[in-house]
Amino acid sequence: MSKQPIGIFDSGVGGTSIWKEINMLLPNENTLYLADSANAPYGLKTKETIINLSIKNVEHLINQGCKIIVVACNTATTNAIYILREIYDIPIIGIEPAIKPAALNTQTKTVGILATKGTLSSELFHKTTDLFASNIKVIERIGEGIVELIESGQLHSEAMRNLLKVYLKPMIDANIDYLVLGCTHYPYLMPLLVELLPNNVKIIDSGEAVARQTKVVLEKNDLLNTSLAKGKCKFFTNGKTEVLASILNNEFEVEYLDF
Numbered sequence: 001m002s003k004q005p006i007g008i009f010d011s012g013v014g015g016t017s018i019w020k021e022i023n024m025l026l027p028n029e030n031t032l033y034l035a036d037s038a039n040a041p042y043g044l045k046t047k048e049t050i051i052n053l054s055i056k057n058v059e060h061l062i063n064q065g066c067k068i069i070v071v072a073c074n075t076a077t078t079n080a081i082y083i084l085r086e087i088y089d090i091p092i093i094g095i096e097p098a099i100k101p102a103a104l105n106t107q108t109k110t111v112g113i114l115a116t117k118g119t120l121s122s123e124l125f126h127k128t129t130d131l132f133a134s135n136i137k138v139i140e141r142i143g144e145g146i147v148e149l150i151e152s153g154q155l156h157s158e159a160m161r162n163l164l165k166v167y168l169k170p171m172i173d174a175n176i177d178y179l180v181l182g183c184t185h186y187p188y189l190m191p192l193l194v195e196l197l198p199n200n201v202k203i204i205d206s207g208e209a210v211a212r213q214t215k216v217v218l219e220k221n222d223l224l225n226t227s228l229a230k231g232k233c234k235f236f237t238n239g240k241t242e243v244l245a246s247i248l249n250n251e252f253e254v255e256y257l258d259f
Contacts (some may be wrong), residue, residue, distance in 0.1 A: 005030040009057040012040035014019035014185025015072030020209035030231045037239025041147035042075040054080040078122035083093030103133040110137040112171035115182025181205040235249025
């Protein structure tokens with residue numbers, strides 16, 4: 001089992017930000033990435049639909065022999081992770097917005113979070129926020145349209161810049177000192193965000209933490225690949241292969257999969 005791949009899925013290309021962190025930390029692990037771009041974004045769908053899509057993705061990855069599943073999607077994690085863990089025996093890693101470190105470290109007692117509607121309205125997100133951020137001001141913003149622009153290859157467009165200006169203005173006006181990225185697509189906005197935000201605002205996402213947790217769970221279950229060879233990385237999408245390839249700097253072959 002140890003040589004079997006780590007399975008990773010997202011509602012599109014954004015979860016590659018998680019894949020990159022995992023690949024950096026565990027370069028000898030084989031990985032299989034599944035982009036459900038045809039159904040992106042998950043954030044606007046009903047909880048039932050999100051659960052069904054997540055099950056479909058996990059089924060495919062398990063059928064490909066994956067030894068562990070990383071749900072590289074905040075919306076899928078916050079809406080479906082408990083059900084996935086009830087159904088399947090293999091380890092399943094989730095991801096949720098890093099509101100805890102932001103809440104614990106803020107000096108202005110005001111933090112911003114940019115996420116999808118599905119994440120911000122989920123029970124898991126509200127539980128986390130109530131637990132760690134009850135004494136601070138949290139300015140939430142649904143990043144409507146961001147995922148769609150990224151999935152259509154408009155990451156660096158003027159439309160994206162204008163959208164972010166609108167979303168960030170209330171946060172800047174409220175004097176946030178942390179911006180939490182609550183969608184795995186959003187780390188690809190980092191250069192634009194750094195440009196648009198004041199210098200004192202720290203931007204955090206969950207990528208490194210998810211990679212570390214994946215390593216811990218692999219070790220705990222004796223599933224680490226002990227081979228010294230560099231791992232093989234496979235990428236599949238039911239959307240535009242060129243968009244996923246571009247996000248990966250055209251360094252990997254991307255296969256179209258009708259699923």
